[in-house]
Amino acid sequence: MSVKLHDNYDNLVKNYLFSEIAKRVKAYTEANPEKKIIRLGIGDVTQPLCKTVTDAMAKAVEEMGVQDTFRGYPPEWGYDFLRNAIVEHYAKRCRASLKMDDVFVSDGAKSDCGNIVEIFGDNEIIIPDPVYPVYLDSNIMQGRRVTFIQANESNLFLPSPDGIEGGNYIIYICSPNNPTGAVYNKEQLTKWVEFARKTSSIIIFDSAYEAYISSDEPKSIYEIDGAKECAIEICSLSKSAGFTGTRCSWTIVPTELMVGDKSLNAMWARRQATKFNGVPYIIQRGAEAALSDEGRKECMAQVEYYMRNAKLIADMFKEKGVFFTGGVSSPYIWFKVPEGYTSWEFFDKLLNEVQIVGTPGSGFGKNGEGFFRLTAFGSYENTLEAVERLKKVF
Amino acid sequence: MSVKLHDNYDNLVKNYLFSEIAKRVKAYTEANPEKKIIRLGIGDVTQPLCKTVTDAMAKAVEEMGVQDTFRGYPPEWGYDFLRNAIVEHYAKRCRASLKMDDVFVSDGAKSDCGNIVEIFGDNEIIIPDPVYPVYLDSNIMQGRRVTFIQANESNLFLPSPDGIEGGNYIIYICSPNNPTGAVYNKEQLTKWVEFARKTSSIIIFDSAYEAYISSDEPKSIYEIDGAKECAIEICSLSKSAGFTGTRCSWTIVPTELMVGDKSLNAMWARRQATKFNGVPYIIQRGAEAALSDEGRKECMAQVEYYMRNAKLIADMFKEKGVFFTGGVSSPYIWFKVPEGYTSWEFFDKLLNEVQIVGTPGSGFGKNGEGFFRLTAFGSYENTLEAVERLKKVF
Numbered sequence A, B: 001m002s003v004k005l006h007d008n009y010d011n012l013v014k015n016y017l018f019s020e021i022a023k024r025v026k027a028y029t030e031a032n033p034e035k036k037i038i039r040l041g042i043g044d045v046t047q048p049l050c051k052t053v054t055d056a057m058a059k060a061v062e063e064m065g066v067q068d069t070f071r072g073y074p075p076e077w078g079y080d081f082l083r084n085a086i087v088e089h090y091a092k093r094c095r096a097s098l099k100m101d102d103v104f105v106s107d108g109a110k111s112d113c114g115n116i117v118e119i120f121g122d123n124e125i126i127i128p129d130p131v132y133p134v135y136l137d138s139n140i141m142q143g144r145r146v147t148f149i150q151a152n153e154s155n156l157f158l159p160s161p162d163g164i165e166g167g168n169y170i171i172y173i174c175s176p177n178n179p180t181g182a183v184y185n186k187e188q189l190t191k192w193v194e195f196a197r198k199t200s201s202i203i204i205f206d207s208a209y210e211a212y213i214s215s216d217e218p219k220s221i222y223e224i225d226g227a228k229e230c231a232i233e234i235c236s237l238s239k240s241a242g243f244t245g246t247r248c249s250w251t252i253v254p255t256e257l258m259v260g261d262k263s264l265n266a267m268w269a270r271r272q273a274t275k276f277n278g279v280p281y282i283i284q285r286g287a288e289a290a291l292s293d294e295g296r297k298e299c300m301a302q303v304e305y306y307m308r309n310a311k312l313i314a315d316m317f318k319e320k321g322v323f324f325t326g327g328v329s330s331p332y333i334w335f336k337v338p339e340g341y342t343s344w345e346f347f348d349k350l351l352n353e354v355q356i357v358g359t360p361g362s363g364f365g366k367n368g369e370g371f372f373r374l375t376a377f378g379s380y381e382n383t384l385e386a387v388e389r390l391k392k393v394f
Helices: A007-011 A017-031 A051-064 A080-093 A109-119 A133-141 A186-198 A264-275 A281-291 A293-320 A343-354 A380-393 B007-011 B017-031 B051-064 B080-093 B109-119 B133-141 B186-198 B264-275 B281-291 B293-320 B343-354 B380-393
Strands: A103-106 A124-129 A145-150 A169-174 A202-206 A231-236 A249-252 A324-326 A332-336 A371-375 B103-106 B124-129 B145-150 B169-174 B202-206 B231-236 B249-252 B324-326 B332-336 B371-375
Touching: A007 A133, A007 B264, A017 A343, A051 A281, A051 A293, A051 B051, A080 A103, A080 A281, A103 A109, A103 A264, A109 A133, A109 A202, A109 A231, A109 A249, A109 A264, A109 B264, A124 A133, A133 A145, A133 B264, A169 A186, A186 A202, A264 B007, A264 B109, A264 B133, A281 A293, A281 B281, A293 A324, A293 A332, A293 A380, A343 A371, A343 A380, B007 B133, B017 B343, B051 B281, B051 B293, B080 B103, B080 B281, B103 B109, B103 B264, B109 B133, B109 B202, B109 B231, B109 B249, B109 B264, B124 B133, B133 B145, B169 B186, B186 B202, B281 B293, B293 B324, B293 B332, B293 B380, B343 B371, B343 B380
Parallel strands: A124 A145, A124 A169, A169 A202, A202 A231, B124 B145, B124 B169, B169 B202, B202 B231
Antiparallel strands: A103 A249, A231 A249, A324 A332, A332 A371, B103 B249, B231 B249, B324 B332, B332 B371
């Protein structure tokens, strides 16, 4: 006999995607040390933090070293100064009106995407295929039943609720989407909100890429009427302010969101107060600065830098008549690989023929087979050269 | 119909301890605005971060603002520089030999104390009474069966495994203990390790107060032979380096720790990689500095500052012949309230008669009734005055 382990871990499919990429790139580099490889596979930012943010953090570091301004335990839900800055961000940039009590500051969207299901019982989870693998893995770890909805070329990788039977679902929606770059418009999101309300389902809306939206698609689910009664939103500064290594995000659980007589806001507040001890003061000051007018201006200059890269790639595919999604309102370009190739075969072709590293779409789900993801997070110079090389393949 | 919520949240007893304290203090202050209250109830540090730490973080902030030294996603298990510094800390200061792979850097002991049970199935949990409330609450949230073992005056608040039947338990041990300040010696801890090995149980050892140990009690469970095969250790810089608002801790899951053919190290690695995205680079540099020789020296000067306060209080109780634990090797002093008082009645007496705020022991569990916690985290001047006032009560 021994202690029991969590069986659900056995149901996890080990995701070899990024380790397999690393392995193949290493083998190629060792065999061809003279070749210059361009990496457009990463989903990580590369531009440094902007000055408004580092100034604010430097000041906070100083405060922490002085008796009178030292801060101990932060509030588990975030300092009021940051929760207010987030409310203002929604009012100014997302056409959504929130209250400070709706906002929970956290250390990352990845943590919250997984932890949020802790407040729910054993409901059926709806996840689009392909998608960011964390939704699936964290729900399998929790022992949840997952149903996939199909995202594919015919719906431009934007599945609708049409045809979904039953109800009481927890539904993950990511827009702009990782990995497809597809963005829901207001009409499409309204359909999801109406579906959730009609079927007593809850939407978990991942808006981590909101800053990349350049047209009038909703940056927040709360731009849709009735969303406060059926949706939780998870957002992050990772991609909008380069915070992947600085770690700050938030989750919105509106006080209006009730299940029967239970407030989900109160449940999440209790969960966070019990199992989380808040985000470092220094980081919260950086986050506040990133959301200020000056900070956002500097951050958006970086977003535009990445989007110039995205446009270079997207324009090339347009010119070549290759089907793709993203590239507009998203740092990802998700394209169809040429006839006769699997995603991994095309990975090898790109690596061997033009020394470009991307991400095989099949790594994000069954429907990703035959597709491929490139990202705009490289340097402008490298992206320019990558596009010239790609032209030779198509 | 609606989505199902997590029923276990209904089993949580709402802990009114600190809100009730705040309410009573507020009422008293409003009625007696001229009285000076001394707060010895807080479990939070008050001394600022030491210079070695703020220097390291200021440098890291600078690096994050420059292209060449910017860092994106951190490794989910911590940067090697910090994991190595932690291994060295154990070698130099805890007589324990670990490997880098055993170490997982995290944002707080509170998070890990709760999250760690995710890798286990439905085992019986053993928790001492009284104890830090997070062990109980996070296990109830997870739907676990909790059994209390009795800590009391007769065992000096250091319960032993004698008399525990059965096995396959998950056992929480906190030494130096919060709230009792009691510290296990090597012989006592050896008994626990032997019990765990004999009964196929796992110990979760909370060593957050290790820096306060001034004699030769173990600072780490891994000072005990065989502990790597049966124990996980959770430690934090909150109390040793004033990191309550800076947030950095670690969990040790030795690669030697197996359940059947399953490696708990591999399971925790997978859990963290899926549901956590690492600690900010800036904070990890601060943590590394706190563990350096110079950093530790500065931090220990603060620990000594607090321990001077603890000694003032402990000496007074010794003089008065009041039973207490802690005060040595712990920033907490846990004393028996005078005959005829409950913990809360004594709280009122201290507040009303000598304007001292402490924490009623009954807030930490059934066995805390009739006891009271004071902390050494105040200023020296206030503690000195508090002791003079306390003398009038005893």
